[in-house]
Amino acid sequence: AQSVTQPDIHITVSEGASLELRCNYSYGATPYLFWYVQSPGQGLQLLLKYFSGDTLVQGIKGFEAEFKRSQSSFNLRKPSVHWSDAAEYFCAVGSEKTSYDKVIFGPGTSLSVIP
Amino acid sequence: DADVTQTPRNRITKTGKRIMLECSQTKGHDRMYWYRQDPGLGLRLIYYSFDVKDINKGEISDGYSVSRQAQAKFSLSLESAIPNQTALYFCATSDPPHEQFFGPGTRLTVL
Numbered sequence: 001a002q003s004v005t006q007p008d009i010h011i012t013v014s015e016g017a018s019l020e021l022r023c024n025y026s027y028g029a030t031p032y033l034f035w036y037v038q039s040p041g042q043g044l045q046l047l048l049k050y051f052s053g054d055t056l057v058q059g060i061k062g063f064e065a066e067f068k069r070s071q072s073s074f075n076l077r078k079p080s081v082h083w084s085d086a087a088e089y090f091c092a093v094g095s096e097k098t099s100y101d102k103v104i105f106g107p108g109t110s111l112s113v114i115p
Numbered sequence: 116d117a118d119v120t121q122t123p124r125n126r127i128t129k130t131g132k133r134i135m136l137e138c139s140q141t142k143g144h145d146r147m148y149w150y151r152q153d154p155g156l157g158l159r160l161i162y163y164s165f166d167v168k169d170i171n172k173g174e175i176s177d178g179y180s181v182s183r184q185a186q187a188k189f190s191l192s193l194e195s196a197i198p199n200q201t202a203l204y205f206c207a208t209s210d211p212p213h214e215q216f217f218g219p220g221t222r223l224t225v226l
Contacts, residue, residue, distance in 0.1 A: 004157075034214070036217075041220075043119070043205060043217035043219045043220055044207075045217070046214060046216075049214060090157060102160070103215060106157050107156055108155075108157055
């Protein structure tokens, strides 16, 4: 079955520290991979996406993610976290082989930032 | 102006009432979606539509219905609301391949 797991329900980091949010997927086809961020009271905003090519993807707000096919992972990273990065982060996976834009979302990781 | 808008933003209702959540978009996308978000479960797809005449059930469509009144409008209805439909509801649009654009959400509470 297709699934997306985010092993960390909640992470707390200090402002200025580095960040890595984990994402693993189980998908039978070549995946399209996404990271979305949800700030309090807001909808989801796309941070970055991977379709093909370079496995290290740069996104908005200083985020990057690396696709590792052998590990079925797509971890999100940021070298220095800002207080405004406190939010909920969702990993998602889709596929070119689906007949519609079906995207499966992970359960989310809540990020808290300590000043 | 926001590209995807949802009304209302918050709604409290009682068990058995009929509720309609509305979504409008100015992105010009044909594809529209309704999701619900529950803590620890991420987003789950309720219904999706590829155009006005093409509406499809998602993974959790029971208890919900939709109407695509125009390319820009996609409404979600709860015919007889029940407490376990208390959740945050999101409308989204997409233009292939797969990137989705979300509205701000509607927080629905069913008492």
